[in-house]
Amino acid sequence: MAVVNQPPGVVGRTAANQQPRPKGGLSPVALVLGGLSCVGILVSIWAIFLYAPREATQGEPQRIFYFHVPTAWLAMLAYGVLAVASIIYLIKGDERWDWIARATAELGAVFTTLALITGSLWGKPIWGTWWVWDARLTTTLILWFLYIGYLMLRNTLGRTPTSARAGAVLGIIGFVDVPIIYLSVNWWRTLHPQAVLPVGGEPQLPPSMLLTLMISLAAFTLLYAFLMTQLYQLERLQTLTLRLRALIEG
Amino acid sequence: MSGPYLELRGLKKSFGLKPILRGVDLDIQRGERVALLGANGTGKTTLLRLLAGLLKPDGGTICLEGVDVRREQQHLRRQVGFVGHQPYLYTELSVLENLVFFGHLYGVKQSEAQAMKLLEQVGLGQRARERVGVLSRGQLQRVALVRALLHSPDLLLFDEPDTGLDDAGVALLEKTLQTQAAQNGVVLFTTHQLEHAFAFSDRMVVLHQGRIVFQYASAALNMESFRRAYQKVVQ
Amino acid sequence: MSELALFFEQVWAILWKDLRSEFRNRQMLIGMGMFALLVLIIFNFAFDLRVDNKAAVAPGALWVAFVFASLLGLGRTIAAEREQGSLDRLLLSPVSRKAIYLAKLLGNVLFIGIVELVAVPVFAILFDVPLATGLLIPIVLLGTLGIAAVGTLFSALTASSQTREMLLPILIFPLIVPIVIGAVRATGSLMIAVSNEPPWLGLIAAFDVIFLSISLLTFEYIVDE
Numbered sequence: 001m002a003v004v005n006q007p008p009g010v011v012g013r014t015a016a017n018q019q020p021r022p023k024g025g026l027s028p029v030a031l032v033l034g035g036l037s038c039v040g041i042l043v044s045i046w047a048i049f050l051y052a053p054r055e056a057t058q059g060e061p062q063r064i065f066y067f068h069v070p071t072a073w074l075a076m077l078a079y080g081v082l083a084v085a086s087i088i089y090l091i092k093g094d095e096r097w098d099w100i101a102r103a104t105a106e107l108g109a110v111f112t113t114l115a116l117i118t119g120s121l122w123g124k125p126i127w128g129t130w131w132v133w134d135a136r137l138t139t140t141l142i143l144w145f146l147y148i149g150y151l152m153l154r155n156t157l158g159r160t161p162t163s164a165r166a167g168a169v170l171g172i173i174g175f176v177d178v179p180i181i182y183l184s185v186n187w188w189r190t191l192h193p194q195a196v197l198p199v200g201g202e203p204q205l206p207p208s209m210l211l212t213l214m215i216s217l218a219a220f221t222l223l224y225a226f227l228m229t230q231l232y233q234l235e236r237l238q239t240l241t242l243r244l245r246a247l248i249e250g
Numbered sequence: 251m252s253g254p255y256l257e258l259r260g261l262k263k264s265f266g267l268k269p270i271l272r273g274v275d276l277d278i279q280r281g282e283r284v285a286l287l288g289a290n291g292t293g294k295t296t297l298l299r300l301l302a303g304l305l306k307p308d309g310g311t312i313c314l315e316g317v318d319v320r321r322e323q324q325h326l327r328r329q330v331g332f333v334g335h336q337p338y339l340y341t342e343l344s345v346l347e348n349l350v351f352f353g354h355l356y357g358v359k360q361s362e363a364q365a366m367k368l369l370e371q372v373g374l375g376q377r378a379r380e381r382v383g384v385l386s387r388g389q390l391q392r393v394a395l396v397r398a399l400l401h402s403p404d405l406l407l408f409d410e411p412d413t414g415l416d417d418a419g420v421a422l423l424e425k426t427l428q429t430q431a432a433q434n435g436v437v438l439f440t441t442h443q444l445e446h447a448f449a450f451s452d453r454m455v456v457l458h459q460g461r462i463v464f465q466y467a468s469a470a471l472n473m474e475s476f477r478r479a480y481q482k483v484v485q
Numbered sequence: 486m487s488e489l490a491l492f493f494e495q496v497w498a499i500l501w502k503d504l505r506s507e508f509r510n511r512q513m514l515i516g517m518g519m520f521a522l523l524v525l526i527i528f529n530f531a532f533d534l535r536v537d538n539k540a541a542v543a544p545g546a547l548w549v550a551f552v553f554a555s556l557l558g559l560g561r562t563i564a565a566e567r568e569q570g571s572l573d574r575l576l577l578s579p580v581s582r583k584a585i586y587l588a589k590l591l592g593n594v595l596f597i598g599i600v601e602l603v604a605v606p607v608f609a610i611l612f613d614v615p616l617a618t619g620l621l622i623p624i625v626l627l628g629t630l631g632i633a634a635v636g637t638l639f640s641a642l643t644a645s646s647q648t649r650e651m652l653l654p655i656l657i658f659p660l661i662v663p664i665v666i667g668a669v670r671a672t673g674s675l676m677i678a679v680s681n682e683p684p685w686l687g688l689i690a691a692f693d694v695i696f697l698s699i700s701l702l703t704f705e706y707i708v709d710e
Contacts, residue, residue, distance in 0.1 A: 090703070090706055142659045142662055145655070145658070145659040146659050146660075148655075149652075149655050149656045149659065152652060152655060153642070153643070153652060153656065156643075156648050156652060158266060159266060159267060160265070160266040160267075161710075162707075162710060165706045165707060166642045166643075166707060168706075169638070169642065169703045169706065169707055170639075170642070170656065172699065172703070173635070173638075173660065173696065173699055173700075173703075174659075174660065176695060176696075176699065177659075177660050177663075177696075180663045180688070180691075180692060180695075181659075181662050181663055183663070183688070184662065184663035184666045184667060184688060185662070185666065187666075187683040187685075187688075188666050188670065190683075239267070242267045243267040243268075245267075246266070246267045246268035246269075247268070247269065302577060303576075303577070303579075304573055304576055304577060304710065305710050306709060306710065323709075324579040324581075325579075327577065327578060327579040328579045330577075332577055334573075336573075338573060338574040338577065339574070340502065340506055340574070342505070342506040342509045343502065343505060343506060343509075347502075347505070351498060351502050352578060354494065354495070354498040355495060355498065355499075355575070355578040355579070355580045356578055356579065357491070357579075
């Protein structure tokens with residue numbers, strides 16, 4: 001059988017033809033983010049344990065607050081990114097946005113898990129139990145299920161455009177639903193008032209604590225951004241490799 | 251004649267990560283019957299499904315009488331009658347109920363009368379009220395044919411319509427193709443049986459590794475030499 | 486015929502076709518009904534209800550039964566289409582994809598509704614609970630609509646996967662939390678009047694509108710390859 005002379009076209013819009021290959025290792029953006037987040041994490045660890053004052057009523061366990069808030073914030077941010085990437089993917093059909101969606105879903109799942117764990121660890125010394133059904137924690141728990149559901153769906157459906165569209169729809173619906181879920185749980189909770197985690201937003205937070213919180217938030221967000229670049233590259237390489245393999249075997 | 255009825259340029263389609271169609275260019279004029287040949291897996295069924303509006307192309311254009319139908323897939327679907335491997339019928343309903351239902355979806359006026367007329371033509375007039383589930387395979391294929399013809403489509407697509415057909419079925423197929431061409435419609439069908447391809451088509455087109463590698467008027471071809479060359483390609 | 490009229494004619498045609506097919510093969514309906522009843526009965530044993538407890542647990546039991554019966558029914562039409570040689574039968578035709586969604590949605594609501602219709606009086610009897618049935622209808626209707634709106638979309642989403650049975654509840658349960666909370670509270674407040682109850686029915690109605698719209702818009706992206 002005659003060998004086809006011209007290289008078969010790689011179908012679909014891919015990033016392979018559009019980005020210059022990085023010379024191994026990290027791209028400049030990733031390097032900057034990585035470096036900054038590394039510094040940031042070190043600074044926040046210092047700030048959390050050595051700089052921030054000991055809280056009057058809760059004592060040392062209160063320091064978990066400086067880990068809990070950023071992870072909860074990132075859980076939300078990651079979902080926001082997922083929703084935006086989903087909408088753009090549905091409109092444009094450009095698979096790179098699907099790579100972003102998958103990357104942020106993985107990170108979001110991890111950070112939500114951490115938020116739940118830190119929340120639980122913090123709550124135990126304060127309320128005496130590992131869990132309460134307050135609005136914030138409950139919504140975070142449901143968010144966790146949304147993430148896991150998304151990952152399971154993508155895993156089952158594989159790396160096809162159908163899978164990407166399904167994921168995008170799930171991302172959008174979940175995003176619209178989260179505020180409604182929060183609202184309904186909140187209403188439900190007001191009927192049975194219970195202890196609430198004294199999370200930041202209280203005006204009496206002294207400046208040193210506020211500063212520590214800000215440092216921690218910034219550091220974690222930088223970490224998120226850095227990890228996003230890495231996970232995005234991972235998705236990109238996996239897709240391109242599988243596509244190449246399909247071409248060769250086909 | 252202004253332009254081709256159907257114009258395909260650089261049509262591409264992948265399944266997941268695997269490219270199937272890698273740039274198909276094809277023109278079909280009104281009144282033509284085209285036989286699509288090629289080894290299994292080269293994308294014949296995929297091409298038909300793309301033209302039927304069941305799939306969206308990843309690249310390239312499909313023009314129907316000059317109109318790009320990628321954005322207007324509903325317009326394409328209205329003009330197409332598709333007979334695939336499966337009969338695409340609802341087994342719980344009767345033959346007539348199936349046809350009237352599909353008639354509704356296509357906006358066919360007086361679908362019941364039209365369906366009965368076509369059923370008579372294929373010799374199934376008596377079976378109109380029977381549940382589809384009890385029909386034989388040959389009968390199912392004929393009902394599927396009626397379903398495809400019900401809305402008088404300009405473009406008829408057949409995916410291996412001659413597999414497992416008896417002589418009467420083959421004769422019916424030939425007559426259907428001739429009628430469609432005579433009424434200025436278009437037929438595109440795939441087959442593995444070269445005699446049918448020669449006898450029923452005006453042009454033979456060979457698809458190989460996702461591209462069209464050969465096309466020629468059937469009448470001008472020497473069957474034997476074509477067969478030999480074709481076997482080599484299909485290997 | 487105007488476009489809108491044609492649209493609704495398509496919806497009706499598909500719905501009617503589904504209903505006819507379904508009623509000729511009554512398995513699904515009976516299965517769902519039995520399931521709902523069994524859940525109610527198990528609840529009775531699980532909670533060892535004494536008279537004063539009933540009002541607290543009864544609405545929850547009812548809605549758990551509804552949600553699980555809904556899940557059974559949701560896989561119904563789309564899965565049936567996919568198994569028997571696919572949604573292609575419909576997708577081949579120029580029928581509006583929104584019409585397909587709407588028809589499947591209404592079919593699901595109808596089916597779940599029939600099961601609910603049977604379950605409610607049985608529930609009232611088994612739990613010896615007075616139910617102001619007139620006021621229950623809007624709650625059940627709106628709640629079912631919401632579950633079906635999301636569920637119909639998602640059963641199309643997961644239909645091509647092998648783990649559909651497991652995946653569908655995992656995806657749907659988190660999303661319908663507002664409906665479950667609202668419906669249970671609203672049903673409960675029918676049995677025991679509570680003051681200062683938040684506007685649950687309004688919340689469920691808003692949920693329905695929002696997710697019906699999103700589903701209508703996104704369904705064609707899911708279903709067209």
